[in-house]
Amino acid sequence: MPARIVHVDLDAFFVEVCRQQHPELRHVELLVVGGRRDQRGVVQSASYGARRFGIHAGMPIAEAVRLCPQATFFQGAFAHYRTASLTVRTVLENFSPTVVMASLDEAYLDFAGTEKLYPVSLLPVAEQLRDKVRQETGLDCSVGIGPNRMLAKLASDYAKPRGLMEVRSGWEEGFLAGLPLRALPGVGPKTAERWAQLGLVDVYQVQTMEEGSLVRLIGPDARPLKLRAQGQGGTVLRPHRLPKSVSRETTLSYDVRDPAELERILALLTARVAGQLRDEQILARTVTMKLRHDDFLTVTRRHTLETATDLDAELYHAARSLFRTAFDEVRQRNRGVRLIGIAATNLGTSAEPDLFEAPGRDRLRQLTAAVDKVRGKFGFNSVTPATILELRQRRRKS
DNA sequence: TCTGGGGTCCTAGGACCC
């Protein structure tokens, strides 16, 4: 019995959520969301009208401005996206017990075991699902149905916007034959370009080529590519996975050369990461610090701790010494810093307390718990390191 | 045109151990 996976993809999600939150944007046909027109950044999502000017997600804001100066540029709020996404999820949960959000605007649903209920096609359910999402959230979506995740997703891509598409088992190769390799998940711009240089552009070519020739042409990627071109893909949906990393990074509005200022920002980002770790009851053993020089050279430095932690002070201690090492290079190259970030990886649960905790750590933990309590009541910014306060005041003055 | 922020997964080399 082939699996039955449904992929739901919200149409222009960020744009539509912004319209809902800001009525003055409702009738703006050329709307670009992601940043203001004078800000550093990239397009998060563009209205279908703006897309006709060639604007798409991932494009630098400055280029979008050049392509369509008359468009409205808007920066939305993450909290609104998250709320909308949770509402959609709730609607979807009425259709299947297994709903896995792949991102804020995408979900996979498992319809295994519904063969008696819907013996031939899931299209009628998909239609109900689309209408229900529209009715409950005001958002449009496209729905793809397939015998695995890859085909369900490609089907929803094909159906966009507001469409439905089902790839029944037996039709996989026929459906894929019309697509470029670039459409396959995992084939990004670099890989597509490399293969194009070798004359390999379309899925159809991979389907018809003998595996031996394909191996000689592109090497060890041949076998997995061949399988995907034939329509094979994962069928298991795994909900509630422990995250592999928790990170915060920020591109500064101007390039910074003062290490003290960067350390203050690093402290703030670290506090956010540590707060999330405690929220989710996760401990981290590895701290990664990231710097992007103003010429876009990007450097990471990481350190693995003796003992896993979720405490600001311990994470920051590691992050700061990594920063100091990495900043030497910035100085030697005589550059500024464009981006700074921190990631916690090597994660595990903090379910059971450590009976052999180092002395002194207990007090640090109590202090942190007190801070979390205040933040729980009054918001994250109600408690900040003194160094951050100074940063805020300076920003306010400038 | 001047390139976000949050992630996942993979590779490759070196240290270290048996």
Added chain:
DNA sequence: TCTGGGGTCCTAGGACCC
């Protein structure tokens, strides 16, 4: 004094996704 092979952990970087 010139050396294996496998496993695991660590670091750094890169491709990719939305």
